[in-house]
Amino acid sequence: MDKYKFGQFSLKVQPKMKTIHELKGELANGTVTSQQLVEDCLKTINAWDPSIHAFLQVLESEAKERAAEIDKGYQQEAPQGPLAGIPIAIKDNIATVIGHTTAASKILENYKAPFNATAVNRLEQAGAVVIGKTNLDEFGMGSSTEFSAFGATKNPWDTDRVPGGTSGGSAAAVAAGMVPAALGTDTGGSIRQPASFCSVVGVKPTYGRVSRFGAISYGSSLDQIGPFARTVKDAALVLSVMAGSDELDATSSPESVSDYVAACDTSSVEGMTIGVPKEFFAEGIAPELAATVRQAVQWFEKQGARIREVSLPLTSAGVAVYFLIAKAEGSVNLARYDALRFGKMDLRADGLLERYMEARGGGFGPEVKRTIIMGTYALSAGYYDAWYKQASKVRTLIRREYEQAFKQVDILLGPVAPVAPFLFGSKTDDPLEMYLTDSLTVPVSVAGLPALSVPCGFVDGLPVGLQVIAPHFEEARMFAAAHAYEQAHNWHKQEPALSQRA
Numbered sequence: 001m002d003k004y005k006f007g008q009f010s011l012k013v014q015p016k017m018k019t020i021h022e023l024k025g026e027l028a029n030g031t032v033t034s035q036q037l038v039e040d041c042l043k044t045i046n047a048w049d050p051s052i053h054a055f056l057q058v059l060e061s062e063a064k065e066r067a068a069e070i071d072k073g074y075q076q077e078a079p080q081g082p083l084a085g086i087p088i089a090i091k092d093n094i095a096t097v098i099g100h101t102t103a104a105s106k107i108l109e110n111y112k113a114p115f116n117a118t119a120v121n122r123l124e125q126a127g128a129v130v131i132g133k134t135n136l137d138e139f140g141m142g143s144s145t146e147f148s149a150f151g152a153t154k155n156p157w158d159t160d161r162v163p164g165g166t167s168g169g170s171a172a173a174v175a176a177g178m179v180p181a182a183l184g185t186d187t188g189g190s191i192r193q194p195a196s197f198c199s200v201v202g203v204k205p206t207y208g209r210v211s212r213f214g215a216i217s218y219g220s221s222l223d224q225i226g227p228f229a230r231t232v233k234d235a236a237l238v239l240s241v242m243a244g245s246d247e248l249d250a251t252s253s254p255e256s257v258s259d260y261v262a263a264c265d266t267s268s269v270e271g272m273t274i275g276v277p278k279e280f281f282a283e284g285i286a287p288e289l290a291a292t293v294r295q296a297v298q299w300f301e302k303q304g305a306r307i308r309e310v311s312l313p314l315t316s317a318g319v320a321v322y323f324l325i326a327k328a329e330g331s332v333n334l335a336r337y338d339a340l341r342f343g344k345m346d347l348r349a350d351g352l353l354e355r356y357m358e359a360r361g362g363g364f365g366p367e368v369k370r371t372i373i374m375g376t377y378a379l380s381a382g383y384y385d386a387w388y389k390q391a392s393k394v395r396t397l398i399r400r401e402y403e404q405a406f407k408q409v410d411i412l413l414g415p416v417a418p419v420a421p422f423l424f425g426s427k428t429d430d431p432l433e434m435y436l437t438d439s440l441t442v443p444v445s446v447a448g449l450p451a452l453s454v455p456c457g458f459v460d461g462l463p464v465g466l467q468v469i470a471p472h473f474e475e476a477r478m479f480a481a482a483h484a485y486e487q488a489h490n491w492h493k494q495e496p497a498l499s500q501r502a
């Protein structure tokens with residue numbers, strides 16, 4: 001596999017990480033070029049990625065070439081797209097024509113996508129420069145990036161701990177200042193949870209808000225592509241470029257896309273009614289973490305928001321419902337990796353069954369195999385009614401529960417995850433314990449709602465994220481609330497002291 005170059009640990013002082021909005025200003029007034037930005041990113045990647053492993057592939061020459069082209073546009077004073085010259089990293093389960101698209105699986109180790117995902121096309125049309133492909137749990141299945149077939153990513157805040165997952169590579173890359181923004185995918189929390197663990201902003205849009213075309217499917221009724229960035233406003237900008245209907249994805253919504261950046265600029269929380277689900281603070285949530293999130297909620301109250309406790313009793317059913325549905329859909333989606341259509345081709349075995357066994361037995365890791373076994377079981381003739389159908393019914397009830405709540409409140413606030421970033425290896429042998437780390441993100445996914453994670457503090461030096469949840473297609477409201485909170489605090493300006501950890 002085409003790997004990144006191992007660099008020198010020469011960078012002693014972490015350069016101040018800039019936001020996309022700051023960089024856009026500098027590009028526009030000529031104080032910096034896109035080529036310089038790409039060089040800066042590559043320097044940081046070379047310095048830190050040997051210890052973080054956020055990237056599966058760095059697309060150095062492609063990024064440099066593209067940046068040179070964008071710089072020409074700036075010199076000629078041609079009209080520029082909203083992300084012109086901004087380097088961005090892409091999770092490696094999102095198709096890009098340049099480089100590979102492995103989903104961090106051995107079975108796709110040499111796969112090169114023949115097309116770009118629609119989200120990538122839209123970023124490129126807006127002038128973004130794709131700089132590399134980031135690490136993830138194989139096929140987006142996991143919660144810690146430990147299930148990558150190519151080695152785990154480390155948390156830049158504490159390299160003994162996981163960055164979260166499955167988009168751990170994208171979250172760590174932004175947190176370590178390797179890129180100002182990155183794309184992830186979120187099926188049951190894979191953007192929000194790593195954003196929370198790495199102290200960056202991560203957004204899961206409403207189901208259908210962003211085209212899934214070119215995102216390697218896990219749970220097709222749940223998957224969404226979304227951005228990671230240093231600030232809410234940067235994430236709002238990246239999402240506004242990607243969002244909107246796409247004729248290549250029938251599940252993408254025709255609902256019009258509002259101006260998310262403007263929503264940040266005009267944001268005020270005064271007069272908002274904010275719901276705090278009591279189940280999000282129940283037993284099982286680390287007490288210091290809950291206290292940190294409660295403090296964030298208090299800030300909203302001080303600004304003139306009305307706080308209401310709400311109850312979402314089906315929160316406790318979220319993990320069971322989500323994993324039944326996600327694994328069932330996942331098992332179907334994984335059928336195409338049969339070494340005939342997709343998958344490893346250099347097989348030794350003769351005979352169809354033997355070839356399947358060799359390709360799928362050797363090509364898939366443990367969590368993916370669990371998906372196939374659990375999902376196939378849940379969909380099998382004798383068990384379909386008991387498991388998949390039942391889960392689908394409860395899914396509707398969960399969705400209704402949120403709809404009811406949103407009749408009384410504008411947004412919901414709560415923790416993103418019940419635990420802080422955990423130590424490597426502490427949950428890999430106990431799948432259920434790993435699944436439970438998703439208990440506060442999966443109900444929101446099952447309901448198809450938009451939600452984000454915005455940094456709201458630290459407990460023992462480890463980041464904590466605040467989850468902001470909004471009604472379907474009300475991303476603007478979610479951004480407005482999160483931006484107001486972020487700008488009144490300094491959490492997003494904290495940078496991991498990588499030089500001490502390298």
Ligand code: GLN
Binds near residue numbers: 140143188218
């Ligand atoms: N941990 C969850 C799972 O394995 C969610 C992952 C995701 O959002 N892609 O299904």
